[in-house]
Amino acid sequence: MTIKEVSRRYQIPEDTLRYYERAGMIPPVGRTPGGIRNYSQEDLNWVELCLCMRSAGLPVVSIARYVQLCRMEEDTTQERYALLLEQRRTLLEQQRQIGETLDRLDKKIARYEENMKKETK
Amino acid sequence: MTIKEVSRRYQIPEDTLRYYERAGMIPPVGRTPGGIRNYSQEDLNWVELCLCMRSAGLPVVSIARYVQLCRMEEDTTQERYALLLEQRRTLLEQQRQIGETLDRLDKKIARYEENMKKETK
DNA sequence: ATAATAGTTTGAGTTCACTTCAAGTCAAGA
DNA sequence: TCTTGACTTGAAGTGAACTCAAACTATTAT
Secondary structure (H helix, E strand, O other): OOOOHHHHOOOOHHHHHHHHHHHHOOOOOOOOOOOOOOOOOHHHHHHHHHHHHHOOOOOOOHHHHHHHOOOOOOHHHHHHHHHHHHHHHHHHHHHHHHHHHHHHOOOOHHHHHHHHHHHHO | OOOHHHHHOOOOOHHHHHHHHOOOOOOOOOOOOOHHHHHHHHHHHHHHHHHHHHHOOHHHHHHHHHHHHHHHOOOOOHHHHHHHHHHHHHHHHHHHHHHHHHHHHHHHHHHHHHHHHHOOO
């Protein structure tokens, strides 16, 4: 699968796909004899994981560190496990923070709706 | 209340407070005759709102637009209401996205724990 | 064979949200 | 009066995550 097709499938610019690879968030993608990227199913899985993590706001370096650990010869199970737990903690905290802001927003919105009801009375 | 006290209270640099005001995320703060910022309770409320929104990741301009609408002479109730709804939609979507990523992360974590249990057997 | 189209790399540029710096003002204390 | 220190504004610098440009190579249609 060419970079263009991947770009269209996931609605992400080609430049960003190349950038992700350069940044180490995706292991080096397979190439044709001519040196053109040819994404395998496994490459696509990496891309998808990467997009999922990024859309949740996890930093590029933290995703890259995981990928790097996966590509090492030695057994990095412990490190990877610890990294995943840390990423989960980060996301839970972010989710909590957003929840707090939503509460606040909802209260404001409710007040507006109250006032708008009164106006039309 | 001086900028220093506000800074300490909310654990945010003085420079950032001034920046928020300059960016229009906080309406102009009251001043002493000497021209020094003197935060009233209402100013503090704005600061707090602003910190809450930012920590949830809402962009500076979108917060500034709301504040700007609040400061206008005309009745901007409709616009403000619409803006709040839009911000809520944004945050809900972000929360959903984080939830999705957490699911994925949890599955990965579970697999690691499975394997680690087997290892020690 | 050759032109057009699409893909490659490397390095530089852009945007956002701060963050720090530079240069200046002012008020109180030694 | 001089100095210290907190304050001001405007501008420049930083780090993260793209995004674009230039020069080059590969593939495809004619």
